[in-house]
Amino acid sequence: MFRLPVCPHCHTVYHYSDVRKIKKKKEEKCYHCGKSFKVSRLGYLVLLAIVVLLSVVVNVMILSSMSNILVSTAPIFITSFLAVVIALIFTPFFIKFK
Numbered sequence: 001m002f003r004l005p006v007c008p009h010c011h012t013v014y015h016y017s018d019v020r021k022i023k024k025k026k027e028e029k030c031y032h033c034g035k036s037f038k039v040s041r042l043g044y045l046v047l048l049a050i051v052v053l054l055s056v057v058v059n060v061m062i063l064s065s066m067s068n069i070l071v072s073t074a075p076i077f078i079t080s081f082l083a084v085v086i087a088l089i090f091t092p093f094f095i096k097f098k
Contacts, residue, residue: 002093009035019092028097043094048087055083 006013010033014022022028022039029036062075 002090004092005095005097007033007035008037008097009033014097016092019095023091023095038098040096040098043096044091047090047094051083051087055080058083 004014004016004019007030010030012030012032018031023041023044025039027036027038058079059076062079
């Protein structure tokens with residue numbers, strides 16, 4: 001399901017660290033065949049939307065389960081922090097090369 005992107009010309013698989021380095025570029029040259037291809041971040045935006053939506057749902061569930069008026073912000077902060085970390089870890093799997 002989760003795959004790292006490959007060169008559309010020669011199908012060379014890019015490593016996790018390589019994808020993290022070139023994720024902000026619009027165009028890149030393959031280190032194997034030398035041909036240019038475009039870097040698409042559309043999947044990255046979908047990942048961010050999913051993570052934000054899940055974070056909001058979990059935070060609402062946490063808030064609704066707490067009956068005190070003075071709610072501790074620690075669980076909400078931890079949940080939001082974990083959502084950001086998960087998004088950063090999975091970013092290279094949602095980058096596509098065209």
